Amino acid sequence: MIDIKQIRENPEKFKKAARDKRFDVDIDRLLTVDAGIQENKKQLQDITTEINKVGKSVPKLAGDQKQKVLAELSKLKQKASALDEKLKELQPEFDLLSLQVPQPTDDDVPVGKDDSESVEIRKDGKVRQFDFEPKDHVQLGAALDIIDIERGVRLAGTRNYFLKGDGALLHWGVLRFAMDFMVGKGYVPMSVPVLMKDEAMTGTGFFPGSEDQTYRMEADQLNLAGTAEVPLTAFRMGEILKADELPLKFAAMSTCFRREAGAAGKDTYGLYRIHQFDKIEQVVICENSVEVSNKFHEEILANSEAVMKALELPYRVVNVCTGDLGRGQVKKYDIEAWMPSRKNYCETHSASKFYEFQARRMDLRYKDPASKKNLFCHTLNNTVVASPRILIPILELYQNADGSVTIPKVLRPYMGGKEKITPRQD
RNA sequence: GGAGCAGUGGCCGAGCGGCUGAUGGCGACGGUCUUGAAAACCGUUUUACCCUUUGGGUAACGGGGGUUCGAAUCCCUCCUGCUCCGCCA
Known part of the structure; x- marks a missing residue:
């Protein structure tokens, strides 16, 4: 959410942000409603003062x-309640509109309409050239009997799967490796609830807007989070933190649920786009400073790059263009891993910087010792690793001519020291 | 799910229709004293918004609604916590 004062002062800035990010929001209407609210509030306050007096x-x-004064009071009260009615009418519209105003991006974010216009920042690792006909991860998964998509779909519908044997171990192994890495970096490991109230969804910026991407438990009015960003960022929602608590650094492992509505027919093959997966997510909550936010944005990106390097996967880092940014994101780096079967670099990580956008929605503040004021925190988050998507490059890039898959060195301790996944001996 | 009790400022804890944004204690901060510290003493210590020159006003005692000229205080409702009962992976 944006400070309404900023919108009053410079509406053009936010209209431009909406255009660049391709969000549709009526800022003029917002300002009209806002002016009405201000005027009514002022009048109401004057009348209340009079009534109190x-x-x-x-x-x-x-x-x-006494009778005369009471009559006068009742007249004033009528006026007050009329103004109150008017305010109650305007407020919901104001709330809805103001939640929709997107945050302008940093100046160095490329303006563009979709991922084709995002800008590559750097590449790391060598794309493997095969001297045999490589299999894709679905073929490998079937041949090694570690992935069962057919039965997943039969039991749970499209975009569902089972991982089996070494497949399940590899999945948990890469998650455990990533979590241990983050704990080593001083991030506090967290196990989190994934059924979230609307407040947490709104606070993190997913609502309004992504309701159709979210599994909803209507009977209990709860939502299945699509990422641990929601519980982690909202963990201290509504609180005023002590300055010396900052920065808060968290890492959580959680199962993530996504409806993928509107993606029908897109990425239907294999484990790329699925309804349920597991992810280690990192979240930083820091002081209200652009410099500090920028520092942590680089830090959380570096953390994830370190994981990719440890896994020895070739990847590139992309500065995501305006059209692919969420409403609240000021800047976003994606890490994309090379996936042989897709013949492309594909998103495996997404590092977002929000400044105070989420904190303002959640009323997450800290007491600033210098100004003695309560300031909104800044928030950031990034994937550490998401599996099974990460298994796509791992399986495909680590495969051998004999059909086996070498296990990345750093994952072997998590698989009982095993070095290779070999085909089933039927 | 049923019954009972409770929810006040950073914390504890008074207040139970107007003089209470809220006594007191603890904590924190500033000062006096001291070579320094402790103790003692004095003072400060919620937040949001509005008008403004110092300053003034409005709102908030779990949320929402009601009664009343007036509510932290009375009523309704919801939420949360605790205790007991029931049920259950």
């Missing part, structure tokens, strides 16, 4: 005079 004199009066 007159009301105080009541106990001292008696007889006719």
